[in-house]
Amino acid sequence: MIHLKFKKGIQVLFVALLILTVSAFSTDRVVNDRDEDATDASGVPATGTYAQILKAAGDMPVYGHWQSFTTENGLPANKAYCVRIDGDRVLVGTSGGLAVYEDGKWKTYTTKDGLGHNAVLAIDVSQLTGDVWLGTLGGLTRWSGGSFYTFTQLNSGMPNDVIYSVACDGKDVWVATGGGAGHYDTYKDQWEIYMERNAPMHEPWTYGVCAGDGKIWIAAWGGGIIEFNKKTKKFRDYTDPDEQMELDVFPDDGVVHDITTGVSYADGILWVATYFGVNWYDGAHWKTFFDKDSGLLSNFNNFNRAVGPVVYYCTDKGLSTFNGKTWVCYQRNEDKPGGNVLITNGPKLTDGVKTTKYAVPTSLSHNFVIGVDANDKEVWIATSHGVSHGERIK
Amino acid sequence: MKRKRLIILLVVVGMLGILYFPAHNAARKHVNYMTAVDNHPLNCTRCHLHMINEGPLYKAVNRTYRSPYNLAISPDGKTLYVVAQESSELLVVDAQEGKVREVLPVGKQPHTVVVTSDGKTAFVSNEWADNVYRIDLTSFGVTDTLHTGNGPAGMVLSKDNRYLYVANSFANEISIFDLSSGEEVKRLLAGHDPAGAAISPDGKTVYVTSRRILKRPYRKPISVELTEVNAVRQRVKTRKLFHDAYIMENVDFTPSGDLAVATLIRPKNLVPSIQVEEGFMMTHGFGVIEPGDSGRIIQLLTDEPNAYYSDPFDIVVSPDGRKAFISSSGVDMVQVIDLDKVRKLIATSTDKELKEYANNRGLSSRYVITRIPVGANPKGMVISPDGKYLYVAERLDDKIGVINTGTYRLEREIDLEGPGKITVARRGRQVFNNAGGTFQNQYACYTCHPDAGEDGLVYNMAGVGMGRNVTNTQTLRDIADIPPYKWNGHNQSVYKQDGMRFSTFLTRTEPFNFDDLDALASYIMTGIKNPPNLRYNPDGHLTPAQKRGEKVFFRTHTNCGKEIPYKSRCYVCHPPPDFTDKLLENVGSLSETDDSIPFDTPQLNNLFNAGPYLHDGRAQSLEEIWTTYDPGDRHGITSDMTKDQLNDLVEFLKSIRDAKYYSKYYSEEYKPLLKALYKHNYYYDLRNGKENEENNH
Amino acid sequence: MKKVIRSFFIFLLLSISAFSFGQEKKHNYGNTPDDMVPYGRFQEAYINFFDTPQPFTGAGREKPEPTDLKEVRIGFLGPLDSTALVPQGKMMLKGCELAIEQANKEGGYKGIPFKLMVHNDFGLWGAAANKVVEMYDEHVWAFLGSIDDINTHVALRATLKMEIPMVNSGDPDPTLCETRIPWMIHVISDDRQSCYALAEYIYKVKKLKRVAVMRVDSRYGRVGVKEFREAARRIDHPIVLEIRFLDGDTVFTKQIQRIKDVNPDAVLLWGNAEETALIVNQLRAAGVDVPIFGSDRMVNPTFLKIAGKNAEGIVTTCQYDPSADNPKLEKFKKEFYDRFGEEPDVFAAHAYDGMNIIIAAIRKAGLNRYKIRDVLTDLKTFQGYEGVTGKIIFDDAWNDIGSIYMAKIHDGNFIFFPSPLDTLTSNK
Missing domain, CATH: 1.20.5 (Single alpha-helices involved in coiled-coils or other helix-helix interfaces)
Structure with missing residues (x-):
């Protein structure tokens, strides 16, 4: 009997050790250590579920009823780089040209119409004139009154023909290019180039640009964030305090990494995107968010755009939205229709802050999100495979 | 004794x-x-008195004329407001009495006047001052100055008189002013060299014309833009393109808004000029625009098979919408168009036929009712509110012609009390603007040299080699001191340029008589000024970029520290004040269709508005001169430059203004460089070392 | 019972060994020696970015292979005109051409010949980006390039948007892979490896303490010495002087005087062959007779020719050992000589390896850029690739952390030997 008990004991110990061993191995996985309560994962959420999502999201806008567009229903190419809501129409930059969605139909413009290149990487619309400025792989194209005119580095003072980002700021247009940041004064028809010789950049590579608060913010690839004060014409830079490419010593001490991919300013907050995490900066304090310590879906951020108090981060694992307090993220299912809305009620994960996952019947066309734009009613995203439109749920 | x-x-x-x-x-x-002839009268004063372009003798010989350009009429039809372009004044003219009642000095080179619907306020665009004066017509004083873009020209008021749309001709923009605040609220991109503006009867659409062609690939067919502005959103809605046309000066809507009409010229610049005799060089007419998204654009000619009515300027539609009047400033006529017949023609023609009409000179008899002879160089027109009278600015007669629209006769002329005497240069200006010297009145000097500048087109002046040696029209502004002329530098004087060879290759008729030729030369040598370069260099103070570019212009060493060969330095071939050494150079720009010749080094004054560039106009922008058309560093040494350095150089080049301002280059800083030029026996005009007062303040 | 107990203990042993394997101390990122790890002595990093490879989660793998191709295009981006790097660029091109020609003799891709689309990255401003656009428009399946740091970075960023697999064989800038763009792999050891090797050698092997650095004022110089400077500081021997010169400079009097002023134990030169050779001559002429160390670009016949006897004893790093007893290398050298009538250099050899990797990836993945990328970056297919330059070992950022070599000049020749870093890592 004792023998039996001993045997049983050994077996229990064996099983316990087995469990321990397996669990020890399983902690090797690098996925985010979220406490995710999957609810209603089976299918179409009842109205009550959206009510739950809205309640959980608090002040944050929630988008649903996603509709996706690909070449099958009008897009010139599935690879969409950027999107811009322009009144009643939506402009999408794809690898196959500029696609314009208006009155429920897509219309495409290509190099035959005057585009600098069919790959349109960036779009901004001048609120002053209504002119559309398109950053392409072959120059900066101005689309005005139905006509296209392209600035290139050969026919104008523009720094380089590969335009990663465009920002309209009153009469001025800023571009981020591989040859520096370019500033075009439409009144003077004059270009200025900002690069390593006249700005605090090590090299002239720039990737993002935005305007706000009397300043121009440039995401300098390898140079962090460059701030240009329009009034004083002075620059200052914000770089990674630890100066290391491979690590971040302390969070919340400044720009997370010198390789920056996006910058957007709204409501007094500067939002920074990188491939290593994201930042929030209020003019005095920096906060850093990683996928491991917040609701951010991924550290790999292609682009960001802030609209009012909300920032939209385009990650390689879906769309993350955030207002400094709550994360609301959208991720499609890889293996079945629909997706999830993930809500994190707090800027960072703590014992009391968890991520809750809500299954929804529609979601993004692809989780590799490259571009985004939103307003009070809707959000549009450009992805690696198609464009998606989400309605704001109220 | x-x-x-x-x-x-x-x-x-x-x-x-x-x-x-x-x-x-x-x-x-x-x-x-x-x-270049052996029978020109030997009379020293013909040249040496009438060619003087400054000083007391110039003032004694010449006069300042009023040169009415545009005009407006009060709502009650009793008062005309006339822009006196040359004397920079606004004249208040009693339309019935035919008397000048008031003279108000306005800004330099005023272009257009518009009057609010209550008749209490006028706005005058001052093209060479970059502003618009708001004038209280009760007290007749300037009450506000609206600062515009460069070269404010045509204007139109919104129907509620709240907004003013201004075409900035030199900057290719449309400024929109909120007149309640006097602030410019928008600046929209226009066509190239926007000129006239009109608003639709419902107030929802503003059309702005443009004179020069849009940029296009080298030697490709041309087009000119009519910019359609959505006056509700104040955004450009569409850019209506008129193919194979340019110099679209003015536009007007019919009262019902079913049509808009605009003047235009159709040049045939891609064929050799030998075609003049074949009636195929310049044709003149008007465009008809059907408003709306699907509206068509039709071009019709007012010319006849053997007669041309050159340089249409203004177009005015009668209050009943049935007629349009066109001032043909090159033939001193006003043409009357039957718009009902135009409507019928359009309605009964296929699209293909409509397209063909654009080149059909046999068609004008169907819709041109009559042609009314008027005074010299008719420009702006206005029709009385009751539609009975058409007032025409006879620019080079200093008069306002009054046409009875019932009888189509010039009933009377209102003398604007100009100097009266016609000076030699004034006579020359009349010759310059009149097409009478050209085969069948096909074009005037002015046609290719609007405002005595350049029209931006490339022509083949067919001489020895048909289709070879195409050249870009050059400006005639301030060229007195920079012979030789013509791209190949073959003409040592304006006389030669405009004499026999002119008739052989261009006018294709009898050469000018000596009186006219002398007058023409006098006008060109004395009477044509560069507009101020208010956009890039308003006061002589260079921007930081321009200063850096100036250093690049005067540099002697490359970025790598290597000395630049003497003839490869910018300032050597382009020395101030005219920025030309007046010598022939080969900068590697010869094309396969060019004879192997060097070209006359062009001046760089007011270069900013002189594109396209190079002798055949292949460079659409200054940058392209070096980025695209100078692969071997033959046009200066630029391949070592960084992009921002080239930008700086371009900014400096754009800042270069009239030669009279460049006394600064006699400063100690540049003396060694320029003296070195002198030593090298290159041309250098010391101008007696005279300081220019305008530059010193 | 015994069986149970025995199996339990066996399991326990296995578990412990598994634990110990699972908890095995990983090599520091970039093979950084323990005492040179950033902040290693006072703070563990909040996050390390390159612990795992960055996946590419975008679409594109579903694109079908084209069926009507007459040639399979592979891009080449290198300095072929208007720069002092043209000789290196031409060598790189020759290495690629040889690889392509050999692959075509072996049937190309399923009988379709490979075609090299050659682009010069030193044209107008930012030309590298424009050239990548040209390659995108030419539908290349992958490309190899380049040498200059700036041009390679510019191309890399453009690559990200155009999603063209990129193999770099000529630019040792470590920050290339540290951009985290999952479209590029490095098949040449980077300057991290060079700097750590030099730091180990100078400070620990030679036990020198006060080092003055003289570097070219370019990105190659600035980024190149960064890790050396930081490593020196971390091991308590901060460099005593960092002074710059320009490409094309011929007189270095001022810099040498400053070096003399600080009286260093050694001088580290970082620059191109011509300038560094002149510096060596002028240092020696000025009486600076301390040991001199140098960067990889000094391993060049031009350096030996200009510096002559003054070069004796100078030690540099080199990304491979051209004298290695490697049959593949011998074969390559012969074939290269037979084809071009000259000896290959470091750029030709690495380009040959890089192009062969591209060709192999295309053959394995098929004509789909995304699948080619997947193969290039899977850390399996080419992990431990035995090339003519030796074994290529990729880390999680796709940097080549394979062996770096030291080269010492003796009797007018470079004598290659393993770096102390190699010894350190192999002992781990």
């Missing part, structure tokens, strides 16, 4: 007699050389 005096007198007379023949011969040779 008397005898001694007599001997002295005889000796003097004898000496003079002896000297007469060689002096006469020398004078004859000189005149022959300068005029």
Whole structure:
């Protein structure tokens, strides 16, 4: 009997050790250590579920009823780089040209119409004139009154023909290019180039640009964030305090990494995107968010755009939205229709802050999100495979 | 004593007699050389008095004329407001009495006047001052200055008089002012060289014309833009393109808004100029625009098979919408168009036929009712509110012609009380603007040199080689001091340029008589000024970029520290003040269709608005001169430059204004460089080292 | 019972060994020696970015292979005109051409020949980006390039948007892979490896303490010495002077005087062959007779020719050992000589390896850029690739952390030997 008990004991110990061993191995996985309560994962959420999502999201806008567009229903190419809501129409930059969605139909413009290149990487619309400025792989194209005119580095003072980002700021247009940041004064028809010789950049590579608060913010690839004060014409830079490419010593001490991919300013907050995490900066304090310590879906951020108090981060694992307090993220299912809305009620994960996952019947066309734009009613995203439109749920 | 005096007198007379023949011969040779003919009258004053372009003698010989350009009429039809372009004034004219009642100085080179619907306020665009004056017509004083973009020209008020749309001609923009605040609220991109503006009867659409062609690939067909502005959103809605046309000066809507009409010229610049005799060089007419998204654009000619009515300027639609009046400033006529017949023609023609009409000179008899002779160089027009009278600005007669629209007769002319006397240069200006010297009145000098500048087109002046040696039209502004002329530098004087060869290759008719030729040369040498470069260099203070570019312009070493060969330095071939060494150079720009010749180094003054560039206009922008068309560093050394350095150089080049401002280059800083030029026997005009007062304040 | 107990203990042993394997101390990122790890002595990093490879989660793998191709295009981006790097660029091109020609003799891709689309990255401003656009428009399946740091970075960023697999064989800038763009792999050891090797050698092997650095004022110089400077500081021997010169400079009097002023134990030169050779001559002429160390670009016949006897004893790093007893290398050298009539250099050899990797990836993945990328970056297919330059070992950022070599000049020749870093890592 004792023998039996001993045997049983050994077996229990064996099983316990087995469990321990397996669990020890399983902690090797690098996925985010979220406490995710999957609810209603089976299918179409009842109205009550959206009510739950809205309640959980608090002040944050929630988008649903996603509709996706690909070449099958009008897009010139599935690879969409950027999107811009322009009144009643939506402009999408794809690898196959500029696609314009208006009155429920897509219309495409290509190099035959005057585009600098069919790959349109960036779009901004001048609120002053209504002119559309398109950053392409072959120059900066101005689309005005139905006509296209392209600035290139050969026919104008523009720094380089590969335009990663465009920002309209009153009469001025800023571009981020591989040859520096370019500033075009439409009144003077004059270009200025900002690069390593006249700005605090090590090299002239720039990737993002935005305007706000009397300043121009440039995401300098390898140079962090460059701030240009329009009034004083002075620059200052914000770089990674630890100066290391491979690590971040302390969070919340400044720009997370010198390789920056996006910058957007709204409501007094500067939002920074990188491939290593994201930042929030209020003019005095920096906060850093990683996928491991917040609701951010991924550290790999292609682009960001802030609209009012909300920032939209385009990650390689879906769309993350955030207002400094709550994360609301959208991720499609890889293996079945629909997706999830993930809500994190707090800027960072703590014992009391968890991520809750809500299954929804529609979601993004692809989780590799490259571009985004939103307003009070809707959000549009450009992805690696198609464009998606989400309605704001109220 | 008397005898001694007599001997002295005889000796003097004898000496003079002896000297007469060689002096006469020398004078004859000189005149022959300068005029390129051997029978030009030997009269020193013909050139040496009327060619002086500054100083007291210039002032004594010449006059400042009023040169009415555009005009407006009060709502009650009693008062005309006339822009006096040359004297920079706004004239208040009693339309019935035919008297000038008030004269108000306005800004430099005013262009257009518009009056609010209550008749209390006028706005005058000052094209060479970059502003618009708001004028209280009750007190007749300037109450506000609206700062515009560069070269404010045509204007139109919104229907509620709240917004003013201004075409900034030099900057290719449309400024929109909120008149309640006086602030410019928008600046929209227009076509190239926007000129006239009109608003639709419902107030929802503003059309702005443009004169010069849009940028296009080298030697490709041209087009000119009519910019349609959505006046509700204040955004450009569409850019309506008129293919194979340019110099679209003005536009007007019919009262019902079913059509808009705009003047235009259709040049045939891609074929050799030999085609003049074949009636195929310049044709003139108007465009018809059907408003709306699907509206068509039709071009119709007012020319006839053997007669041309050149340089249409203004177009005005009668209050009943049935007629349009076109001032044809090159033939001193006002043409009357039957719009009902135009409507019918359009309605009964296929699209293909409509397209063909654009080149059909046999069609005008169907819709041109009559042509009314008026005074010299008719420009702006206005019709009385009751539609009974059409007032025409006879620019080079200093008069307003009054046409009875019922009888189509010039009933009377209102004298604007100009100087009266017609000076030689003024006569020359009339010749310049009149197409009478060209085969069948096909074009005037002005046609290719609007405002005495350049029209931006490339022509083949078919001489020896048909289709070879195409050249870009050059400006005639301030060229007195920079002979030789023509791209190949073959013409040592304006006389030669505009004399026999002119008739052979261009006008294709009898050459100008000597009086007209002398007058024309006098006008060109004395009367054409560069507009101020208010956009890039308003006061001589260069921007930081321009200063950096100036250093690049005057640099002697490359970025790598290597000395730049003398002839490869910018300033050597382009020395100030005219920025030309007046020599022939080869900068590697010859094309396969060019004879192997060097080109006259062009001046760089007011270069900013002189595109396209290079002798055949292949460079659409200044940047392209070096980025695209100078692969071998033959047009200066630029391949070592960084992009921002080239930008700086371009900014400096754009800042270069009229030659009179460049006394600064006699400063100590640049003296060594320029003296070195002198040593190298390159042309350098010291201008007596004279300081220019305008530059010193 | 015994069986149970025995199996339990066996399991326990296995578990412990598994634990110990699972908890095995990983090599520091970039093979950084323990005492040179950033902040290693006072703070563990909040996050390390390159612990795992960055996946590419975008679409594109579903694109079908084209069926009507007459050639399979592979891009080449290198300095072929208007720069002092043209000789290196031409060598790189020759290495690629040889690889392509050999692959075509072996049937190309399923009988379709490979075609090299050659682009010069030193044209107008930012030309590298424009050239990548040209390659995108030419539908290359992958490309190899380049040498200059700036041009390679510019191309890399453009690559990210155009999603063209990129193999770099000529630019040792470590920050290339540290951009985290999952479209590029490095098949040449980077300057991290060079700097750590030099730091180990100078400070620990040679036990020198006060080092003055003289570097070219370019990105190659600035980024190149960064890790050396930081490593020196971390091991308590901060460099005593960092002074710059320009490409094309011929007189270095001022810099040498400053070096003399600080009286260093050694001088580290970082620059191109011509300038560094002149510096060596002028240092020696000025009486600076301390040991001199140098960067990889000094391993060049031009350096030996200009510096002559003054070069004796100078030690540099080199990304491979051209004298290695490697049959593949011998074969390559012969074939290269037979084809081009000259000896290959470091750029030709690495380009040959890089192009062969591209060709192999295309053959394995098929004509789909995304699948080619997947193969290039899977850390399996080419992990431990035995090339003519030796074994290529990729880390999680796709940097080549394979062996770096030291080269010492003796009797006018470079003598290659393993770096102390190699010894350190192999002992781990």
